[in-house]
Amino acid sequence: MFLEPHFKSQRSGWIEVVCGSMFSGKTEELIRRLRRAKIANQKVQIFKPAVDTRYDEEKIVSHNANYIDSIPVEHSKTLIGLSEGFDVVGVDEAQFFDLGLPLICEELATKGIRVIVAGLDMDYTGKPFGPMPHLLSVAEYITKVHAICQHCGNLATHSYRKINESGKVLLGEKESYEARCRTCYNMGNILDLRSDNQKEIDESEGTLF
Numbered sequence: 476m477f478l479e480p481h482f483k484s485q486r487s488g489w490i491e492v493v494c495g496s497m498f499s500g501k502t503e504e505l506i507r508r509l510r511r512a513k514i515a516n517q518k519v520q521i522f523k524p525a526v527d528t529r530y531d532e533e534k535i536v537s538h539n540a541n542y543i544d545s546i547p548v549e550h551s552k553t554l555i556g557l558s559e560g561f562d563v564v565g566v567d568e569a570q571f572f573d574l575g576l577p578l579i580c581e582e583l584a585t586k587g588i589r590v591i592v593a594g595l596d597m598d599y600t601g602k603p604f605g606p607m608p609h610l611l612s613v614a615e616y617i618t619k620v621h622a623i624c625q626h627c628g629n630l631a632t633h634s635y636r637k638i639n640e641s642g643k644v645l646l647g648e649k650e651s652y653e654a655r656c657r658t659c660y661n662m663g664n665i666l667d668l669r670s671d672n673q674k675e676i677d678e679s680e681g682t683l684f
């Protein structure tokens with residue numbers, strides 16, 4: 476459980492990063508922190524990349540439909556003006572932002588704003604995703620959350636893409652991706668084939684779910 480730091484009689488900003496694979500609860504954790512700040516009457520604003528158009532244009536939507544109003548942003552540099560007058564700024568799906576985001580977050584933190592960033596640390600190929608590695612380097616606080624591997628039940632750190640489409644930005648959720656542990660991720664589509672075979676066996680035996 477992340478406990479908010481506090482600095483007595485000192486106005487100081489900082490950067491928190493919540494990272495992990497898909498289905499790890501990053502957005503839920505971001506929302507939990509923002510709600511707590513809001514309850515304490517702090518001025519809270521949330522931004523997401525304009526590219527993330529799942530579900531709802533105007534809201535941050537975690538996968539359990541637990542939402543907070545948010546502003547879609549085209550470029551990180553606009554965050555400076557948009558964050559004016561706020562105590563806490565949240566950034567969701569940070570991996571889809573441009574590479575200028577870490578410097579902007581540092582500028583906001585220097586101004587005294589608490590910046591909470593949530594995003595995928597790795598893309599579906601297992602590589603560091605967009606501005607995330609830089610953000611992890613400059614953040615004061617890092618929380619890596621885990622999903623549960625959909626094949627073996629271990630902690631999952633990887634987002635496995637089930638369908639063959641190129642490009643890092645593939646929106647859409649459960650139908651396209653699985654959370655997997657390192658071992659199951661490295662087994663790749665062998666596990667897909669196995670589960671397809673199992674489905675055929677189940678269907679031929681008339682198994683009910």
Ligand SMILES: [Zn+2]
Nearest residue numbers: 624627656659
């Ligand atoms: Zn596994």
